[in-house]
Amino acid sequence: MATQHSRSAARLMISPAVLLLLGWMIVPLAMTVWFSFLNYNLLQPGPRTFAGFSNYYYFLTDPAFFTAIWNTLVLVLGVLAITTVGGVLLALLLDQPMWGQGIVRILVIAPFFVMPTVSALVWKNMFMNPVNGIFAWIAEALGLQPFDFLSQAPLFSIILIVAWQWLPFATLILLTALQSLDSEQMEAAEMDGASALARFFYITIPHLTRSITVVILIQTIFLLGVFAEILVTTNGGPGTASTNLTYLVYGQSLLQYDVGGGSAGGIVAVILANIVAIFLMRMIGKNLEN
Amino acid sequence: MARRVTPARKATVTAAAWALGLLIFFPILWTILTSFKSEGDAVAIPPKFLFFDWTLENYAVVNQRSDYLLHFWNSVVISFGSTFAGLLIAIPAAWAMAFVPGRKTKDVLMWMLSTKMMPSVGVLVPIYLLFRNTGLLDTRIGLVIILTLIDLPIIVWMLYTYFKEIPGEILEAARMDGAGLRDEIIHVLTPMAVPGIASTLLLNVILAWNEAFWTLNLTAAKAAPLTAFIASYSSPEGLFYAKLSAASTMAIAPILILGWFSQKQLVRGLTFGAVK
Amino acid sequence: MGKISLKQVTKSFGDVTVIPALDLDIEDGEFVVFVGPSGCGKSTLLRLIAGLEDVSSGAIEIDGVNATEAPPSKRRLAMVFQSYALYPHMTVRKNIAFPLKMAGIAPDEQERKVQAAAKVLNLTNYLDRKPGQLSGGQRQRVAIGRAIVREPAAFLFDEPLSNLDAALRVNMRLEITELHHSLKTTMVYVTHDQVEAMTMADKIVVLNAGRIEQVGSPLDLYRSPRNLFVAGFIGSPRMNLLTGPSAAAHGATTIGVRPEHLTLSRSEGLWPGRVTVSEHLGSDTFLHVNAGDLGTLTVRADGEVDARHGDSVFLTPQTGKIHRFDADGKAMA
Numbered sequence: 001m002a003t004q005h006s007r008s009a010a011r012l013m014i015s016p017a018v019l020l021l022l023g024w025m026i027v028p029l030a031m032t033v034w035f036s037f038l039n040y041n042l043l044q045p046g047p048r049t050f051a052g053f054s055n056y057y058y059f060l061t062d063p064a065f066f067t068a069i070w071n072t073l074v075l076v077l078g079v080l081a082i083t084t085v086g087g088v089l090l091a092l093l094l095d096q097p098m099w100g101q102g103i104v105r106i107l108v109i110a111p112f113f114v115m116p117t118v119s120a121l122v123w124k125n126m127f128m129n130p131v132n133g134i135f136a137w138i139a140e141a142l143g144l145q146p147f148d149f150l151s152q153a154p155l156f157s158i159i160l161i162v163a164w165q166w167l168p169f170a171t172l173i174l175l176t177a178l179q180s181l182d183s184e185q186m187e188a189a190e191m192d193g194a195s196a197l198a199r200f201f202y203i204t205i206p207h208l209t210r211s212i213t214v215v216i217l218i219q220t221i222f223l224l225g226v227f228a229e230i231l232v233t234t235n236g237g238p239g240t241a242s243t244n245l246t247y248l249v250y251g252q253s254l255l256q257y258d259v260g261g262g263s264a265g266g267i268v269a270v271i272l273a274n275i276v277a278i279f280l281m282r283m284i285g286k287n288l289e290n
Numbered sequence: 291m292a293r294r295v296t297p298a299r300k301a302t303v304t305a306a307a308w309a310l311g312l313l314i315f316f317p318i319l320w321t322i323l324t325s326f327k328s329e330g331d332a333v334a335i336p337p338k339f340l341f342f343d344w345t346l347e348n349y350a351v352v353n354q355r356s357d358y359l360l361h362f363w364n365s366v367v368i369s370f371g372s373t374f375a376g377l378l379i380a381i382p383a384a385w386a387m388a389f390v391p392g393r394k395t396k397d398v399l400m401w402m403l404s405t406k407m408m409p410s411v412g413v414l415v416p417i418y419l420l421f422r423n424t425g426l427l428d429t430r431i432g433l434v435i436i437l438t439l440i441d442l443p444i445i446v447w448m449l450y451t452y453f454k455e456i457p458g459e460i461l462e463a464a465r466m467d468g469a470g471l472r473d474e475i476i477h478v479l480t481p482m483a484v485p486g487i488a489s490t491l492l493l494n495v496i497l498a499w500n501e502a503f504w505t506l507n508l509t510a511a512k513a514a515p516l517t518a519f520i521a522s523y524s525s526p527e528g529l530f531y532a533k534l535s536a537a538s539t540m541a542i543a544p545i546l547i548l549g550w551f552s553q554k555q556l557v558r559g560l561t562f563g564a565v566k
Numbered sequence: 567m568g569k570i571s572l573k574q575v576t577k578s579f580g581d582v583t584v585i586p587a588l589d590l591d592i593e594d595g596e597f598v599v600f601v602g603p604s605g606c607g608k609s610t611l612l613r614l615i616a617g618l619e620d621v622s623s624g625a626i627e628i629d630g631v632n633a634t635e636a637p638p639s640k641r642r643l644a645m646v647f648q649s650y651a652l653y654p655h656m657t658v659r660k661n662i663a664f665p666l667k668m669a670g671i672a673p674d675e676q677e678r679k680v681q682a683a684a685k686v687l688n689l690t691n692y693l694d695r696k697p698g699q700l701s702g703g704q705r706q707r708v709a710i711g712r713a714i715v716r717e718p719a720a721f722l723f724d725e726p727l728s729n730l731d732a733a734l735r736v737n738m739r740l741e742i743t744e745l746h747h748s749l750k751t752t753m754v755y756v757t758h759d760q761v762e763a764m765t766m767a768d769k770i771v772v773l774n775a776g777r778i779e780q781v782g783s784p785l786d787l788y789r790s791p792r793n794l795f796v797a798g799f800i801g802s803p804r805m806n807l808l809t810g811p812s813a814a815a816h817g818a819t820t821i822g823v824r825p826e827h828l829t830l831s832r833s834e835g836l837w838p839g840r841v842t843v844s845e846h847l848g849s850d851t852f853l854h855v856n857a858g859d860l861g862t863l864t865v866r867a868d869g870e871v872d873a874r875h876g877d878s879v880f881l882t883p884q885t886g887k888i889h890r891f892d893a894d895g896k897a898m899a
Contacts, residue, residue: 005637009471010390013382017446018398020379021405024439029408031416090310097295098304106550107311110318113549115500117521118538122321125531132333132531134320141336167314169560176557214561225409228502232521246411246503253415254507263415270412277407281400462618463651465638466722467665467712477664481655 029270035263042257055264059252065265067240068248069272071155075162075244076223080216082163087170087215088208094171095178105175112168116228123161124150124233154234154242161229166222170215177211178204217280224273245269318542325349325535332531348536357511358519358537365515365541367430368505369498372437373491376445379438381487384449385479389458399450402443410440410503421508428510436504441494448493448559452486489555492548496556499545516541567629568720568752569594570615575624577610577776584610585776587624592720592754592769594629597746600756601763602773602799608756609724611773615754616722617641628719639668644713645722648729650705652697652712658684659693662711669716683711686745703734710745720752727762739765760800764788772796794895797822803852805889806863812837818890818898825852825866827887835880839863844873855879 039051059065094104111119127133128149136146149157181204189199227246230236236243236251243251249269253262312319323339324332331342352358387395417436418427426432456479464478502517509518520541523534549556570592577585585607592598600608613619615626617638625634633641644665652661659680666676684690687707697705706726713721723742727735743766746753757763763770764784772779772787772795780792784800791797797805805822813821829835830853839857851871855863865881873879890898 006390007392010386010392013386014398017379017383017402017442020439021402021442025405025408028413028416028420031420032413035415093303093307093310096303096307097300098307099300100304100308104307104311105553107315109549109553109556110315110546112556113496113500113546114318114542115517115520115545116502117506117517118321118542119317121520121523121534122317122538125534126320126324127317132335134337137335137337164314164317172553173557173561211561218560221407225411225503227411228506228517228521231506246409249411250414250507254418259415259419266409266412266415269409273407273409273412277404280407281404457649457651459647459649459651460653462616462638463645463647463712464653464664465618466616466643466645468639468668468716469664470637470639473668477667478653482653 032263032266032270035259036267038260040259040263042259051260055260056268059261059264059268064240064243064248065268068243068245071240071242072224072244072246074155075159075226076220078156078159079163079166079223080219082159083166083170083219084212084215086163086167087174088212090167090171091174091178092204094175105172109168109172111164112166112172114165116165117232119165120161120229120232123157123164128157150234151238154238158226158229158233158242161233162223162226166219169219173211173215174208177208181207220276220280224276245272318546321535321538323535324531325539327532327535329530329532332535348532349540352533352536352540358540361514361516361519362540364430364509364513365499365517368433368437368513368515369495371430371434372441372498373445373494375434375438376441376494377449377487377491380442380445380449384446384453385475387446388450388453388456389461399447402446406440406443414507417504418507427508428513430513432508433505433513433515436508437498437501440501440504441498444497444559445490445494448490449483449486452490453483455486456482489552489559492552493555493559496545496549496552567594568592568718569627569629570720570752570754571627571630572611572615573625573627575611575614575626576622577607577614577619578622583776585614588776588778590771590778590781592752594752595750597743597753597755597766597768598771599763599767599769600754600771600773601758601760602779604758606773607776608758608773610776612645612722612724612754612756616643616645642716642719643722644716644718644720645724646706646709646713646726648725650697650709650726650729652705652708654697657694657696658689658700658708658711661697661708662689662693662715665712665716679715680711683715686714687711702730703738706730706738707741710742714745714749718751720754723753723755725757726755727757728759742766761802764800770800772799774799790897791822791889792897794820794822794891797889797891797897803864803866808860810859812860813890816888816890819893820891820895822889822891823883823887825864827884828863828865829882829884830865830867830871831880831882832878833880835882837863837881839879839881841873841875841877841879843875844871853879855881857881 036055037051037053038048039054040048090108094101094108098104125133127135130136130146130148135149139146147153185203186199189203194202225246226244227250230242230244230247234242236247240248245265246269249262249265252258252265256262325348326344326346327338327342328345328347331338334342387399421427421432426435460482461474461478464474469477499515500517502521505515505517506521509515520537523537572588572590574587574589575585576583576587588611600611602608610619614621617633617636621634625632627633628641628643653664656664662680662683663676666679671679680693681690684693687710689704689707689711692700692704697708700708709726726742727738730738739762742753742755755762755766767784769781770784770787771781774795780787780796787796787800791800794807798807801824803825805824806828807820807822809820813819837857837860839855839860841853842856842862843854845852845854847869849869851867851869851873853865853867853871853873855865857863863881867873892898
């Protein structure tokens with residue numbers, strides 16, 4: 001539909017966005033790469049010397065690094081498992097005829113709008129606190145010993161908090177997808193003699209695959225960068241029990257002021273994220289084709 | 291689907307859905323309830339659900355600390371500022387990509403999305419140092435710049451999917467009717483695009499309001515928005531559940547209300563139009 | 567005035583040539599229909615004339631003035647789109663007035679013209695509605711109204727009836743033809759439906775793969791198609807095409823006989839066969855006859871003919887109504 005005139009106008013209109021994002025990608029990233037090869041600590045004045053790969057060496061051989069990678073994986077996969085399975089089940093339930101569906105929907109979606117620092121603090125103090133928390137009260141009421149969630153199972157607790165924030169997102173998207181399922185398709189399957197279970201596996205699930213993919217992709221982007229929840233609840237501890245990669249790099253750079261080491265960690269995080277991203281982009285790309 | 295659902299089944303489903311819905315909502319409800327309690331009632335065991343002395347004292351206390359209003363205002367400025375700046379840059383770009391698609395358009399869109407996948411922590415150090423050296427640290431303008439950049443891909447994508455739905459023939463009709471580019475944008479495109487732009491704005495304000503990596507790392511006392519202000523309650527001393535709840539309620543209430551309005555757009559916005 | 571000339575116009579998208587060099591003259595006041603199968607380039611050609619696409623080479627003249635580089639808004643052409651392309655946020659009144667507003671015409675003059683157009687198109691009672699509240703036919707009329715108020719040099723129609731149901735289509739066909747009679751403005755009309763082409767056009771341009779196969783009046787094309795493509799495309803039901811010995815007997819590679827030029831007999835005739843399907847339309851009966859080696863022939867018979875599946879019949883082509891084509895598919899004199 002385009003004429004030569006509109007084509008050049010189009011290029012002009014796209015360029016600010018492209019240039020800004022290009023700058024945003026290249027400049028800081030190049031600086032991170034540069035810093036990662038320097039001995040550069042904000043607490044140590046004096047000349048910054050070339051460090052070679054030593055920053056990488058220290059970062060990658062630090063036992064905390066492996067813990068962080070493991071924790072990141074557990075966190076992402078744990079939350080993904082809870083939210084997708086829970087999301088499918090909840091969406092199926094909410095798709096049934098009921099009274100007050102609109103209100104239930106609103107109740108379910110609400111946690112998504114709570115800022116991470118608030119949800120982390122509320123869970124930490126009012127639910128998981130071993131003395132005053134609701135969970136402690138429930139445990140005592142049942143005659144059990146109160147459980148100190150954040151010191152005894154810190155990563156699990158954080159997974160629980162983050163999953164609470166993201167379950168609404170998964171549910172809402174899957175519910176939307178369910179509602180777009182053509183009812184004639186269901187009726188045709190019924191006419192063809194498919195049982196409710198068969199309809200679920202042969203029609204509902206394939207129909208949801210695309211949305212489930214999307215849920216996984218988008219959540220992964222956000223879950224790889226979980227930060228505030230850890231900062232507010234455990235500070236990555238006890239020890240490094242709940243430190244993920246993001247938090248590790250943050251600690252290295254802004255708590256220990258080790259710019260070189262933090263940058264090396266940042267680059268490692270970027271590389272790992274890119275490996276994940278390549279898979280994600282392929283899948284999104286495929287999704288966009290149809 | 292004109293089929294009869296037995297009342298018993300409907301009642302069961304309703305009960306289950308409401309129970310689960312309330313369970314999921316409970317932490318928020320509890321926060322709101324606690325915000326009206328005295329500090330003593332707030333930590334009472336067994337917990338007091340509805341029968342306590344309702345008080346607005348916590349809100350008064352939190353508000354008296356004038357810095358609460360400052361942080362609230364910071365959140366407003368940062369989330370709306372970054373969203374408006376993002377829209378200003380993204381509208382022309384999305385317009386061009388939707389209506390004058392070239393062979394590279396899909397690639398550019400995918401590339402924009404890929405910038406979103408770069409972990410923030412990978413560029414934390416240089417951004418922190420750049421901000422420190424240019425005096426942008428702990429300023430609202432600094433955060434507006436950063437949030438504009440990180441939200442730009444989402445804004446472009448959302449607008450793109452909305453603009454895509456405006457049939458190209460209508461714009462061509464306007465051209466045939468003698469409208470130049472300016473008239474086309476003012477009289478035809480803008481009125482048709484306003485609903486999409488409004489939902490994009492809404493969703494982005496929500497995302498920016500709740501953003502908690504850059505706001506925590508690049509602000510201190512002066513420009514800290516509510517995310518960072520609330521985080522300051524995490525230190526164990528001086529922890530008051532009722533006041534924490536009051537502050538939290540005020541921090542999430544505006545966005546909770548906006549969010550409920552934007553449910554439908556939320557899905558398509560966050561899935562880049564892949565789910566509608 | 568609305569004379570449009572295309573001179574050696576070509577259009578390529580990247581490496582794909584959609585329209586090889588093409589010359590065409592559209593006279594002032596003519597109703598010209600571009601017809602052809604989907605993908606033949608007819609819509610592209612219309613959009614080139616409209617200025618919605620750039621020509622790759624060649625020139626487009628409107629009333630003798632070179633308009634090749636002119637933007638759509640400066641060509642004094644009005645277009646009716648397949649999807650109608652009404653502005654959904656404007657009332658019918660504002661939709662029709664939009665081109666007038668763009669031309670900077672005074673509001674009271676706009677209103678007068680809108681009223682006049684609405685009267686012609688039976689839209690007077692709907693002026694304050696929005697397009698979403700109108701039926702398909704009414705939307706179509708609004709689109710036409712928006713085109714006529716500008717008093718353009720020529721109207722361009724891009725498959726305007728394809729979204730309407732069959733009955734409405736016949737009505738709108740008549741309305742557009744009447745409109746042409748009263749306005750006497752040049753109209754260029756794109757369709758894939760040869761019935762629309764035959765019934766509306768002064769001049770039909772048959773396009774195939776971006777090339778003009780034949781230009782002529784509907785009856786010219788019907789009587790003397792220049793090649794096999796036009797022969798097969800114009801006329802409904804399609805012309806029967808025969809190859810082999812029966813064609814060789816006429817000194818041709820292929821011969822064609824229209825269904826209405828076959829005489830049906832129960833007892834004797836040139837080509838024997840059996841009825842496979844008979845379609846009773848009331849006014850006519852179309853019989854599909856399996857004629858052995860000749861393949862399936864279609865014959866148009868009287869409406870009252872009572873033929874059934876399996877009946878044995880004989881078909882004879884009327885003298886002088888046989889079209890002969892050579893090995894290249896070109897009509898032979």
